[in-house]
Amino acid sequence: MGGSRDRLRELLDAVLDEENRTLGDMADDAYASPFHFTRQLTRDAGEAPVAMRRRVMLERAAWQLHRGSTVTDAAWAAGYESVDGFSRAFARAFGHPPSNPAASHWLPAPNGIHFHPPMSLWVHAKETTMNPLTEHLVAHDLDETRELLDRAKQVPDEQYRRVVLTDHAVNDWEGPEGSLAQVLRGIVRAKEAWIAAIEGTEFPSNGDDDPVALIARHDEVAPRWLAMVRDVERRGAWNDRFIDALCEPPESFVLSGVIAHVITFDAARRHLARHLLRVAGVDPGDGDPINWARRVRGEEPGQ
Incomplete structure (x- = not known):
């Protein structure tokens, strides 16, 4: 085995060592700077x-x-500080909650490297993953939406529901969206409606729209949305059509157009939500997908 392969194995060993919970721990174990x-x-x-x-x-x-294993034991072993945080991460990654585990434990990987029991790696030679740009756009949308909903809990209900943008609608057929409540509800509602149409299930009811309720609704629909997009990519089904019987009259849609539609209008709504949070005196974050990606990768600013 050549030196470069030995070095890669050392790096991977440092990543997987039970004691190495942080980037600094991993780097120290591999005798390198972070x-x-x-x-x-x-x-x-x-x-x-x-x-x-x-x-x-x-x-x-x-x-x-x-x-x-119990969900609690699996969460602690995976290094999560709370079961709730682990459950959200698990559902976002696998498309289903940890309480309903599937037989397959592999996630999409850019390199074919996977967990192999009891604590080693398996390198799959024919890995197929989602286009990085698609994964980036979809995952950023889901994560930033969750963050905006969490920050909205700081806004008093009267201000949360106050119409600031009069006669404003993101698009013509989804109604007015002039308050923070309406904008955030629109983000969650769009995925609920499109998932129902794609899966052929009953159109969802409006439901509560306070921040806590919207977080629960988002946490339920987000992994289903991500799993659907990944499945479209896996099957190469971007140009597939489906008939939405929930429309009157029924209408056909191309999957790629639907996903692009949601990403586009979600971006507009997230921008409005940040503006309305700022008006309410709450720091909305910058929403920058570059900074989001750095946080996901555990990088320091400027890397």
Whole structure:
């Protein structure tokens, strides 16, 4: 085995070591600075170390759950500080909650590297993953929506529902969206409606729209939405059509157009939500997908 392969194995070992919970721990174990450790592993394996560890730990958790582990035990073993945080991450990654584990514990990977029990790696030679741009756009939309909903809990209800943008609608057929409540509801509602149409299920009721209720609705629909987009990519079904019988009269839609529609109008709504949060005196965050990606990869600003 050549030196470069030995070095990659050392880097991977550092990522997976039970004691290495942070990027600094991994880098120290590999006798490298965090910057060079991240750069070399990303170059050689196509995935940043923090993202790889998080994915492989979730794969291990899925395997443990399938073998009868409790959600709490799997969460602690995966390094999560709360069961709620683990459950959200698991559902976002696998498309279903940890209470309903599937037989397969592999997640999409850019390098074919997966958890192999009891604590080693399997390298799958024919890995098929989602287009990185699609994954980036969809995952950023879901994560930023969750963050905006969480920040909206700081806004008093009267101000949360106050119409600031009069006679405003993001598009003609979804009604007015002039308040923070209406804008955030529109983001969640769009995915609920389109998932129902694609899955052929009953059109969802409006439901409560206070921030806590919208968080619960978002956490339920987000993994289903991500799983649907990944399935479209896996099957190469971007140009497939479906008939939405919920429309009057029924109308056909192309899957790629629907996904682009949601991403486009969600981006507009998120921008409005940040503006309305700022008006309410709440820091809305910058919403920048570059900074979001850096946080996901565990990078420091400027890397």
